[in-house]
Amino acid sequence: MERISTIHEINDLINKKEITYKEVTNAYIHRIESVEEKVQSLLKFMPEEALKKAEEADESGNTLSPLNGIPYGLKDNICTEGYETTCASKILYNFVPPYSAAVAENLNASGAILLGKTNMDEFAMGSSNENSSVKKTFNPWDISRVPGGSSGGSAASVAAEEVVFSLGSDTGGSIRQPASFCGVVGLKPTYGLVSRYGLIAFASSLDQIGPITKDVTDCAIVLNTIAGHDKRDSTSVSMEKKDYTTFLNREIKGMKIGIAREYFAEGLNSQVESLLKEAIKTYRDMGAEIVETSLPYSKYALSAYYIISSAEASSNLARYDGIRYGYRTEEFDNLLDLYKKTRSEGFGEEVKRRIMLGTYALSSGYYDAYYKKALQVRTLIKEDFDNAFKSCDVLLSPTCPTTAFKIGEKSANPLEMYLSDIYTVPVNIAGIPAISVPCGFDREGLPVGMQLTGRAFGENDILKAAYAFEQATDFHKKRAVI
């Protein structure tokens, strides 16, 4: 068991009958028991249910799919029927949905085994997991550092090998940034590729669920299972299913890789920059064509993002009012008092900050100056990418300007924290796909992530480019020592 850690490796051993599903699940349960105390990535751990499913998988003897019998984790904003789904928020501390998210249904049908629900920044708002109302998660590479966020628990659990893979959600970088900080692979699919049904909304027009895995092959395998049309989500796109694994092992020679000059500018950590330059060289050596390009409006992306996402969040989170489910304040005088106390006590500081920001941006008299303007910027950013993709197939950039920062280092300064998402946010605004893959380590041994961005529904392009890089390097094989 020491060396295996990916879906495809487990499948090889299962097929050779060298291992049983029960042994696999047991190994991960033991791993959680030994490292979870240090990592703190899970909000819920379900070993009994998982073992029962693993035994059933062994008994039935069939291999339903590559995910059959594979233990995984779900971010705690993805609904699981009969199990608490809390968004790491006090306001939903006792919420048990009577339905499962579409992705959870798909994974369940494929035979994958849910082993735990993972920690996150409350309502997916944050870049460090420090905004969880339950606990902080620590970076498996250095437990004095944050795992990133908001899918910090999902990324840390994969990096710590507590689960084989996990799902996160990405609104402005929440899959890719923690994947980068934790040295794993994280994909934000094209908006509309994966059903959002059962994903507790943060910002509906930006949210997408995606896989966090140990390598690119696993990423393609998980994407195969979770992608596809769902009539319960009006924004889900109806299109022919692709087998993403078939795009991996393809010739990269001649592929055009774009470098946007704005992404290699002020604020970028020099070690991160030099590792990215080496990655560019790796691609050039493989025969890819490097193209310089520009995304001039990307400097407005972060501002537009905080208007749009906060505006949507202010409306999406209004339903948590203490009337029907979740937290309710103990004492109140009247209805308004019930609302005010419940929400003041139930939400954390960052969530309240964004609700207020969003409420303000949508208010009569300010709508045109903020929300409407942000939507105009959104159009310009989309056009930026359209223009860039005229001359290249994928865009290469850092995932984040830095490696994982220290716990508490940025929590006093929200604006500085927001800058952590500067390279990931434009991708959500444009609704296009991007993947973060490990591209090296800084002098302190912390992982650095490279982001590859593709055209809408161009997951096959970025997976192909990411796979080629992975084949040419060994970064994904290095493991965190906990």
Place this chain on the structure above:
Amino acid sequence: MDYEIVIGLEIHSELDTNSKIFCGCSTTFGAEENTQTCPVCLGLPGTLPVLNKKVVEYAVRAGIAMDCKIANFSKLDRKNYFYPDLPKAYQISQFDLPICQRGDVEIEVGDYKKTIGITRIHIEEDAGKLIHDSGEGTLADNNRCGVPLIEIVTEPDMRSAAEARTFAEKIKSILEYTEVSDCKMQEGSLRFDVNLSVRKNGTKELGTRTEMKNLNSFRALERAVEAESRRQIFELERGNRIIQETRKWDDDNGESFSLRSKEEAHDYRYFPDPDLVPIVLENSYIKEIEDHLPKLPWVRKKDYMEKWNLSEYDADVLTVSKDTASFFEKTVEACGDPKSVVNWIMGDISAALNEQNISMKDVKFSPGDLGELIGLINKKAISVSIGKQVLKQMMETGESPSKIVEKSGLSQMNDEDELKKIVLTVLEKNPQSVEDLKNGKEKAIGFLVGQIMKETKGKANPQVVNKLIKDNI
């Protein structure tokens, strides 16, 4: 009067779809509390709305019937406010791009006709209902959450309570005819908000308006307009200003009171709902709906007058309700005698309905049955007076007229030989009347016919009886 009243209406109507606007739950009225709900209409975290296509179709139908421009592109927006009957804390509605705009509806008030402008029609979801008198504090019934509505907004084109009422009635009739809504007012399927201001005659500028919400009968609408216009004129006459505000009409006491002023009005923070995609309608789709639109009352009225020579009054009365009009048309189809059908529907049937306080929809027999009854009378199988008796039984049992006639032996006696015996007996018993008749007192024949009818329980064919009397004196 020195003042002119200016009225605009906002009309909410529940659509007659089987399922709700964004989920598959039933819309049936009166079910046990919270039994017609699901995670989507309860707005549970993570659920998403999916627009019911029927709602779009019904709104387009209403729009076409009100002569609106149907939008090729419209969208759904969130109207944000907190209230315990609104589980998502926003209502999905339409803000700046409604599905229908700029329509016209013609009304006839007394002796003049007038066109009322329709500003817009948009679709939206209804909220739930709070129950305050349960004894367990306030409870929420969410069955109505997500029931589809259209809101029809008019221009400030009405000038009197009578105009407002006539217009509201006309809208009800259009919605019923187009099968967009059942318009059951007692179930809240049709509700009116009144925007009203007054101004001195000859003034061009509009006065400050007030809004009265949720009037749910024509009577309440009419009374609220009268009372509010009186109140505003009274205030202005005393030198006071009208405050822009929302008022609540108290129908029991016949007065309104202030609910909230403009300053206290909600900021609904409308924005496009990111969970839904825009509604894009091709012209071919709109045309298809237009081609299949059920016939509207004014079209039917014209038909009745031109094809069947009905008087304008008769045609008006018959087309007030779609049920009556349809019953009328189908009966005419069955018997081919529009004049008789009018007489029966507007006479005995309408009297019976009034007496029992029911509507045409509740009638137990079919238009075919009424057609058969008229046929029986026309071919003299029964007399008109027997027909009236048969109709009574039809109303009670729903049995077909031929069956009733057969069962009760009510067929008309036309056989001369059979009748002659009875006529002779009656003549013999009433020598004085026979004498009177011989002396030219024509009135006496009536008495004799009456006696024969009595003997035959009304079944004797009166024409044959008349002839037989004259032949045998």
